[in-house]
Amino acid sequence: MAAKSILHMLSTLKHMSPFDVNMAIDAGFDVAIPYTNVTLDEVTALVQDAMFSRAPSAALRTGIFFAGRDAVLALDMLDAAEKALLKPFEISLFADPYGSFTTAGAMVAFVEKVLREKKGRELKGAKIVVYGATGVVGYSSAVIAALEGAEVTIVGYSGLDRVTVQAEEIEKRFGVKVTPADGSKSEQVRALLVEHEIALCAARAGVQVLSAEDLAAAKSLLIAADVNAVPPLGVEGVKLHDKGVELPSGALGIGALAIGDIKYGTEAGLFKQMTTSDKPLRLDFRHAFALARSLL
Numbered sequence: 012m013a014a015k016s017i018l019h020m021l022s023t024l025k026h027m028s029p030f031d032v033n034m035a036i037d038a039g040f041d042v043a044i045p046y047t048n049v050t051l052d053e054v055t056a057l058v059q060d061a062m063f064s065r066a067p068s069a070a071l072r073t074g075i076f077f078a079g080r081d082a083v084l085a086l087d088m089l090d091a092a093e094k095a096l097l098k099p100f101e102i103s104l105f106a107d108p109y110g111s112f113t114t115a116g117a118m119v120a121f122v123e124k125v126l127r128e129k130k131g132r133e134l135k136g137a138k139i140v141v142y143g144a145t146g147v148v149g150y151s152s153a154v155i156a157a158l159e160g161a162e163v164t165i166v167g168y169s170g171l172d173r174v175t176v177q178a179e180e181i182e183k184r185f186g187v188k189v190t191p192a193d194g195s196k197s198e199q200v201r202a203l204l205v206e207h208e209i210a211l212c213a214a215r216a217g218v219q220v221l222s223a224e225d226l227a228a229a230k231s232l233l234i235a236a237d238v239n240a241v242p243p244l245g246v247e248g249v250k251l252h253d254k255g256v257e258l259p260s261g262a263l264g265i266g267a268l269a270i271g272d273i274k275y276g277t278e279a280g281l282f283k284q285m286t287t288s289d290k291p292l293r294l295d296f297r298h299a300f301a302l303a304r305s306l307l
Contacts, residue, residue: 014069015041016286019061021049021088023079030110031078031278038282040074054088058095058102067099074285077106082147083180084108086295093293101291105281107299110274111147113281114238115213116299117273118148119155121265122209122236124307125255129263130233135160138231140207142166142194142221142245143214145173148238150181151296152211157187158297166194166203168214204229209236216241223247226260233262240267277303 018040020027027045035043046057058075065073075092077085085108092104107113119134126132139156143149144165157163167174174191181189194200204210204225210232212220216239226232226248235258239245249264250256258264280302281294292298 014065014072016072016074017041017061018043018074018076018282018285019057020045020076020078021054021057022047023049023081023084028078028110031076031107034275034278035076035282038279039286040282049088051084051087051091054091055095058092059097062096062100062102065100070100070102071288071291072286073102075102075104077104077108079108080147082108082111082150083184086184089293089295096291103285103288103292103294105285105292105294107278107281109147110278111151112296113278113299113303114148114270114274115151115155116296116301116303117277118211118213118236118238118265118270119152119159120300120303120307121254121270121273122211122234123159123304125234125263125265126209129255132233133160137161137209138164138207139209139211140164140166140192140203141211141213142200143168143212145177146213146215149211149213150177152213153189154181154185154187155296155300156211157181157189158185161209163189164192164203164207165189166192166200168195170195201225201228204232206231208232209234210246212237212239212245214239214245217243218245219243219247220245221247223259226258226262229260229262232260234265235262236265236270238267238270240271273303273306276306280306
């Protein structure tokens with residue numbers, strides 16, 4: 012009898028996301044077991060328990076998923092899990108805290124497609140501002156764009172301290188530079204928009220980041236992408252299903268549900284890879300971005 016596909020889902024939060032559980036099972040896992048309030052120092056023991064409890068022939072049908080709401084911590088857990096693996100019992104690993112890696116991958120891939128097809132440009136060298144960059148989606152989007160060669164500015168709403176630390180962490184971990192900026196005042200938000208060509212909006216749900224007046228003032232803005240699907244939407248005038256629709260300002264809008272469709276396919280696809288791969292996988296936002304590109 013074929014070994015069942017088992018996914019151990021580790022979250023640092025009180026609850027595991029039902030969204031992620033459903034996605035994993037619909038993608039082909041036979042069983043998905045949630046673990047909550049997991050700490051970094053517990054990862055090694057949990058991974059080895061999952062690994063050594065199955066024969067090497069069943070290892071490839073065993074996976075660990077890392078959730079929570081902290082991108083850096085999820086990556087640290089992923090690293091700890093990888094170090095805990097031992098041949099021939101290696102199992103597959105996937106991090107997507109709060110759905111941020113797959114959402115960020117989908118957003119940047121969508122921007123890249125629209126930028127290339129409608130503006131004849133690439134991400135490399137593009138001036139990108141990320142609003143809500145201290146959140147998990149904003150952080151991940153900034154890193155993906157910077158790794159693609161974009162000039163990225165990350166914006167926080169509580170002064171410079173937090174985003175400065177974040178910029179230093181990104182450079183240390185990924186070897187790319189991003190510029191921190193304060194967006195705590197509306198005039199700062201607009202001034203940053205005026206200086207950039209692409210806006211990635213990843214603020215909290217129900218918060219409008221950019222008004223129609225902001226967009227009209229940004230004469231160099233090419234694209235505004237938004238992942239907020241809760242009214243008021245993050246970018247005024249961008250509808251949920253917009254896929255590069257021209258706004259009155261002349262910029263092109265990409266809506267939250269257009270991005271969400273690609274995010275959904277990306278997360279499902281990465282879970283599917285875990286259940287079908289003939290080698291152990293280690294999946295993070297880079298793999299999400301690569302798969303999202305292929306879905307567009």
